[in-house]
Amino acid sequence: MYTDIHCHGGGGHSFGDTVEGTLAAFAAHRAHGTGRVVASLVSEPLERTAAAMDVIRQAMALDAGLLGVHLEGPFLAPGRKGAHDASALAIPTPDVVDALLDAADGIVRQITLAPELPHALDAIERFVEAGVVVAVGHTEADAETASAAFDRGATLLTHAFNAMPGITGRTPGPVGTAIADRRVSLEVIADGIHVDPRLIAMLFNAAPGRIVLMTDAMAAAAAAPGRYMLGSLAVDVVDGRAVIAGTDTLAGSALTMDRAVEVCVDAGVPREAAMAAATETPARVLGR
Template identity: 40%
Template sequence: MPQTLQARSLVTASQTIQHPTVTISADGIITKIEPDSAPKTATNTLAATFFDIHTHGGAGHDFMEATPEVFRKLGGFLASHGVGHYLPTTVTASVDRTLTSLEGIAKEIERSSGSDWDAKHARPVGIHLEGPFISHAKRGVHPPAQILPPDIGLFDRFQQAAAGHIRLITIAPEIPGALDLIHHCAQQGVRVSIGHSNATAAEARAGIEAGARSATHTFNAMRPLDHREPGVLGVALDEDALYAELICDGVHVAPELVRLWLKAKGPHHGILVTDSMAAAGMPDGEYTLGTFKVHVADGRALAADDLARGKQTLAGSVLTLDRAVANLQRFTGAPLDVAVRLASNNPAILLGLGDTIDGIQSGKPANFNIFNQTGELEGTMLSGRLVQ
């Protein structure tokens, strides 16, 4: 049956509509949005569902497993935290393992566009290839033996295995051959993000000139800022047109620097991501990220091998995107409309998917996050059906 939603406000990509009534058809499509028609006593805020462009997994599973069962479980897990669409993200592994994972992920992306897809699950809409074309100096937990020099031919093999679904790739621009690969990817419409990089400022700018459009988990796995050599981090913060991811969990980046990032990137070029791994949504314990072990305790995911040697190396996060949005508001004082656009509208625009993913208008699927008056997520609707 048709249904209606009423709220205090509705946050769209370009405006905030006050006291709206949203009419939804029986098949989950928005048919009408009427401003100033809801009771003035309404307290909820409606906004687009989140789009996580950097997630390795959660609920005990890793996207590199690439099986239908894993995607069903993770699709439900992500939806329960407000995510409507996402890019399953790979981690550096052997070429054969990567090819196999890409083939499995591509099948699930194509299945998600079919009529048999469960509307209560977040939809994978592309792949984020993180590695193997990254810097050894800033590899984080990516296994050094599997890191490879940039290679157009190898990327094309990856894209063929992925059936053309690689939409985002992280590359360190300072590595020989990287600029040619960045240009090649950009020419194909694949967005390039600078990350896991020890680039100088000049090398980072060369990457942007070659076609890079974003920075991967800003501050993390980057050359640190120096007042005479700003490096890749300085360029990521200073270059107005460059999008920049942030893991807003209070572990990867201190609140003071979250505030600096928001001031630098503003409401239009900051992107909230999770970089979540299998332990997200799970109790403390031992998990895997790709092929290596991760120890999780007190909200921190650390590479187990490094930890055994007395070194603490972050290995993804246990963050969910609803918590990232709440943390951004808490750390910076940003209003809810700004926080949700950083997790929905901005990533969609970066990938050229703004009209399809976060389009809140008549004729589009009724995908909404519902926030209470304190700015916390209290419900999610996908194609007109409540997830939680």
Template identity: 40%
Template structure:
């Protein structure tokens, strides 16, 4: 499959295209496969040129810079750049902080007052900037169940807007959640606009997205769903299971057909029972499929998150927010795909009282995951970085290693976001 425009910055993106050299010095760096103490990360032209463990922690004076380059300057990518360019690069001191890959969000309906289905193209730019405040460097704006013309317009608008995002997090494509969902597990998705799986309708959605559709959520038990899963996978779209009343056997059939991801585990799904494990049992027990989890303490109890961590391979767990425009905002009324949602004490509910997305951000999701489960920082970070990158089949994101994109976040020791980089350029910096 040829490179989609959503996976690269356009030539007109301005500052992102400039030659830029940066060295980030951090108290620790999680790649996230391993942890480096006193790390130096060399960034050139938007990519990571090298990573090393510093022998000493010091102010980056010119003598310190020269000594460090003598130690590491022969590395392949670092050595391709003139030594003086590195000496005079932008050296960023974060000895008291932690550097990690930028977070990757596979499921966001909005944030910061912006809705992914808003027909105004500037809404996607607003989402991109708002996401960067919370350490997110790449994302899939999510389109939900709505009247067909509304879905088509949203897909087309997002496809157009992606070519012009030059600030904030990078859109990697589109996540379509619906309309082929179970009526009895629809959650906030409007029942009047649910559809039975249809190859022709899916093809229309795919064409409206102009090839930017990356993840597609549906219920596997519906008639025609298995053929649709096979078709989506054949087009390079990742079929995801969700909003489903599937039995264990029906969910397994969906996985056999090619489903490789699942959305908001436990929510809008047939509940697990020891005699009827259902779709939850299939997701927990099958290593071919990854599982999103919303760690806001509203969608899922912390003990359920502990059970997930104990039952599922950690590299198959993906932190997701399912955020709406209320994320990062105060309580009050908001919109989700044109639908009214009211936020009270952080919980987002529609007029029927149903949960309607979340007000969660990825940095808080990460802190909650670590606090509730006690898993290592490296494993926790992987759920927001490496694991979602693997779901999308991306080798250049979610990692700190030579050749990867310089999508990075500097975190405090309390795991608060201090600074966010996309392709080596600062897109958010916490005020002093």
């Protein structure tokens, strides 16, 4: 039974739109072996995020496999926003953080944020105190800033290599910093599109036991190609590749966890390690 800690939807539905759609999205992933999901939400105004969390809360009461919410935003770097509405991004000031936690009422399990934003390091501590796993992502952070975030309590890197600076000879960036820090686990989207399979194998070798397979799937996962919505943005899915309509910007994926495991194995990752990255490691990250 796989555990997917970063998934926006599937089967033609997005998490948080309706209770029925949320359950149907989970059912689509369950058919591919995923037994537990943290439902991810993209950046939107607080009112809409609160409404989506309420929908997910109702769905959680009907299906124990729904573990809670992952907020991918709104505290993201504008230059690394990816498939997020720029107008919905925010600075993690104490009042905004507290408002978000109040609206969540205990169901947020994980949040992705850019640690270089004003107040972000203090926000990391506030979220950790509230029992939320903090992930560094959608960020312009250099190695020093990423390290400061990990020292303040962040323990995860959101979809390594995507929406962040890469590794060069003199700038290890967030990925290199996370690899070097044994307190930190690294998400990877193993669809063969977001990260070259050779790099996926390198990640498993560089950070054994700390790689988390996740899908970052949107509504098109386990569904037909076509146009879908991710938050307020239209997304076109062709040949398994999801992009913001009219652009080449990747917008989540159409991945399922069984496929992610096979991509890793095909890349040379031992099946036992790939399976652990889809089961034991994400559960450990969540403290389960």
